[in-house]
Amino acid sequence: MHPTPAPLALGIIGAGIMGERMLNAVLGQDGAPVRVAAIWDPSPAALARIAAAFPDVPRVADAAAVVAASECVYVASPPASHLGHARAALAAGRSVFCEKPLAVDLTEARDFVARAGGRGAVNFPFASSLGVAALSQWIAEGAVGAPRRLTIEVAFARWPRPWQADAARWLDAPQEGGFTREVVSHFLFLSRRLLGPLHDLTARAEFPEAGRSERAVAAEFRAGDVPVVLRGRVGDTAQDDHNTWTLNGEAGTVRLRDWAIAERRRPDGGFEAAPDAVPNERARPIALRRQLEGVVRMTRGEPHHLATLAEALEVQEIVEAIVTRGDAGR
Incomplete structure (x- = not known):
């Protein structure tokens, strides 16, 4: 028998919401494929919170110490800092697992991906989502037939959502x-992964409040050969957020609802969920554990299912094109 490989040493830069989710994903499972080698955040308060919640996780003095302790660095800091940390990790021979977007400057993002x-x-x-796996299987089995139209709708009671207040x-x-950067990007990745390259964009964005992010977007583009309509707005729902990704075809319709629920349209026009569908609160940690398995394979140079840097750049190109269409209204 071959010995079980030692868990991958994962360092975390950023102790906010995503960094804490990653900690929970690693520490909340037996036999995890990774271990947390170090965590750092420039905020003493954030590190104090981590110390109280996860006293056994090594906290280090700076980002360089995270890189030194790790085989792979998870970059979960605010977007403007992503590329600096990612470059430092790669220069030290580590792999990088980064939150999106890659950068706030597209020229820098393109250069980074090229190198x-x-x-x-x-x-x-969504690369590891059970709901997306169900959609993929239905599409492969012919439930949609030839795709005719994709509709993406996102709505928020307010932005940022209450749990993002910090x-x-x-x-x-x-x-x-x-x-658009924080949520729509996920659905653009899903469209790219299941249907093909994103192109032929027309879009507008509304920035009614000076110094704040967009409050509405509307866009049309293609994913592969499939026409796509995107609509997003703050204030159109009482929910923290509500979203649907709906693919219509000549043989039927499937959709992903509220991040996790895969559904098929019944003959009566209603939707029926996949038998194993679970709400996002239960689906999210499952997907993150599967993401970690991909992180191990990526770091070891093996084939993996994670979103590649090239895919993420393509998504970011579309995202930035959408929000800059409303630049004059900022």
Whole structure:
């Protein structure tokens, strides 16, 4: 028998919402494929919170110490800092698992992707989603037939969402934040992964409040050969957020609802969920554990299912094109 490989040493830069989710994903499972080698955040308060919740996790003095302790660095800091940390990790021979977007400057993002090679990936959890797996299987089995139209709809009671209040400074800024970058990007990745390259964009964005992120977007483009209509707005729902990704075809319709629920349209016009569908609160940690398995494979140079740097850049190109269509109204 071959010995079980030692868990991968994962370092975390950023102790906010995403960094804490990653900690929970690693520490909340037996036999995890990774271990937390170090965590750092420039905020003493954030590190104090981590110390209280996860006293056994090594906290270090700076980002360089995270890199030194790790085989792979998870970059979960605000977007403007992503590329600096990612470059430092790659220069030290580590792999990088980065939150999206890659950067706030597209020229820098393009240059980074051109030079990075294959030791990097971006955390789009739809790559590991059980709901997306159900959609993929239905599509492969012919439930949709020839695709005719994709509709993406996102709506928020307010932005940022209440659980993001601690990060509102950058999440509601037009340079780094907004729901198009934070939420719509996931559905653009899903469209790219299932249907093909994103192209032929026309879009508009509304920035009615100076110094704040967009409050509405409308766009049309293609994913492969499939026409796509995107609509997003703040204030159109009482829910923190509500979203649907709906693919219509000549043989039927499937959709992903509220991040996790895969559904098929019945003959009576209603939707029926997949038998194993679970709400996002239960689906999210499952997807993140599967993401970590991909992180191990990526770091070891093996084939993986994670979002590649090239895919993430393509998504970011579309995202930035959408929000800059409303630039005059900022």
